[in-house]
Each structure stands twice: as structure tokens, then as C-alpha cells.
Amino acid sequence: MAPADLLRGIARRAGCHLFSDSDDIIYANRSFLAIHTGTAGKRTFHLRRKADVVDVFSGKTAGEGITGFNETIDIIHTEGVRFGAPSSAPQARKAFGLQLDTRSPRRCPRPAPCF
Numbered sequence: 001m002a003p004a005d006l007l008r009g010i011a012r013r014a015g016c017h018l019f020s021d022s023d024d025i026i027y028a029n030r031s032f033l034a035i036h037t038g039t040a041g042k043r044t045f046h047l048r049r050k051a052d053v054v055d056v057f058s059g060k061t062a063g064e065g066i067t068g069f070n071e072t073i074d075i076i077h078t079e080g081v082r083f084g085a086p087s088s089a090p091q092a093r094k095a096f097g098l099q100l101d102t103r104s105p106r107r108c109p110r111p112a113p114c115f
């Protein structure tokens with residue numbers, strides 16, 4: 001399998017949009033961006049166009065009309081944001097079958113690590 005940085009370089013040269021330069025798993029579409037991390041740390045995300053960015057789990061707005069944002073994420077963790085009005089976060093959680101973890105308003109329960 002080719003290294004992630006090589007694939008990113010090929011994609012960048014081909015004119016593909018890259019949401020992040022990290023070696024994380026990223027899923028994105030017109031309305032949603034999710035990331036699953038392998039390491040902890042600060043991530044910078046680049047959007048295709050200006051958008052209102054809302055955290056799917058907490059409903060907090062990361063920014064309005066922005067083209068990028070930063071997020072510090074724990075190791076082996078999943079985060080998700082929705083592009084749209086803050087009031088759309090509860091509907092997004094329901095649409096994706098997500099439940100808000102009341103023990104920690106910013107995080108969903110962490111799955112057990114795989115070995």
C-alpha cells in the first residue's frame with residue numbers, strides 16, 4: 001500500500017481538494033465532515049467553500065462563513081461537523097444515528113482499541 005503522504009501529493013498535483021494534511025481517516029460530503037484520529041493533536045481543516053460549521057455532537061458553532069478551522073482532537077477519537085445552521089445539529093445527529101454523550105458534551109463514547 002502506498003504511504004498517505006505520497007497519495008496526498010498525487011491528489012494535490014491532480015487538483016483534488018484536501019480537507020487536511022493529517023494521516024487521519026476523513027469522510028466528507030456536501031453537508032458533513034468526519035475525522036477519526038490515530039494520534040492526538042491539533043488539526044487544520046480546509047473547506048471547499050465558505051460554510052457555517054457546527055459540531056454534530058455538541059451543536060456548538062465552530063464558525064460562520066469560514067473556509068477553514070482548527071480542532072484539537074484526542075488519540076483514537078472521532079469528531080464530526082455539519083455544514084449548516086446551528087439548529088441543524090440535532091437533526092444531523094438523528095440522521096446519522098448518533099447519540100450525544102451526556103458525560104462529555106464534546107465527545108462521543110470512545111470505542112475500545114483494536115490490537
